Amino acid sequence: YSFGGWSGSGVTNTQSMETTVDMSMDRTISATFSINSYSLSVLAGNGGSVSGAGTFNHGIYASISATPDAGYSFTGWSGSGVTNAESMNTTVDMTMDRTVSAIFSINSYSLSVLAGNGGSVTGSGTFEHGSTATISATPETGYSFGGWSGSGVTNTQSMETTVDMSMDRNLSATFSINSYSLSVLAGNGG
Numbered sequence: 001y002s003f004g005g006w007s008g009s010g011v012t013n014t015q016s017m018e019t020t021v022d023m024s025m026d027r028t029i030s031a032t033f034s035i036n037s038y039s040l041s042v043l044a045g046n047g048g049s050v051s052g053a054g055t056f057n058h059g060i061y062a063s064i065s066a067t068p069d070a071g072y073s074f075t076g077w078s079g080s081g082v083t084n085a086e087s088m089n090t091t092v093d094m095t096m097d098r099t100v101s102a103i104f105s106i107n108s109y110s111l112s113v114l115a116g117n118g119g120s121v122t123g124s125g126t127f128e129h130g131s132t133a134t135i136s137a138t139p140e141t142g143y144s145f146g147g148w149s150g151s152g153v154t155n156t157q158s159m160e161t162t163v164d165m166s167m168d169r170n171l172s173a174t175f176s177i178n179s180y181s182l183s184v185l186a187g188n189g190g
Contacts, residue, residue: 071129
């Protein structure tokens with residue numbers, strides 16, 4: 001609380017917390033106090049949005065909320081007075097002006113690229129949300145590339161193509177053994 005002033009007659013300085021009263025008669029003097037209010041700033045890092053900013057009275061637990069964008073995860077709150085820094089929906093103890101920030105991190109996804117019999121592949125790894133990973137297949141001698149199976153592949157019939165990394169992906173390259181025709185001809189007499 002803050003001191004608001006004195007009311008009543010005979011007070012020397014009504015705005016001073018410590019003052020004097022002229023005692024030339026009976027007096028009734030009252031002190032007024034007002035509750036303090038504080039500003040709450042709620043900031044969002046890259047990858048999400050927040051709510052809950054405003055002005056709040058002393059001692060209020062102000063609600064704050066964080067919402068990650070697609071492809072991001074909520075990591076936590078930074079700043080003092082946060083009740084549970086690891087919860088997307090929590091409160092802030094308003095005993096002073098506060099600034100809190102929500103922290104978001106981009107999601108990473110696993111890409112597993114497997115080869116069937118007759119060839120080899122490259123491209124497995126971990127990739128950030130929204131990135132494009134390059135994959136390639138190489139058939140062994142005597143084999144042909146048959147295609148890619150699994151979701152997110154840009155061109156399933158191309159030996160070198162890309163994959164949309166918006167989730168974990170498991171892909172397989174298929175190869176088939178080459179077949180050749182053999183023609184056997186006989187000359188005259190047999």
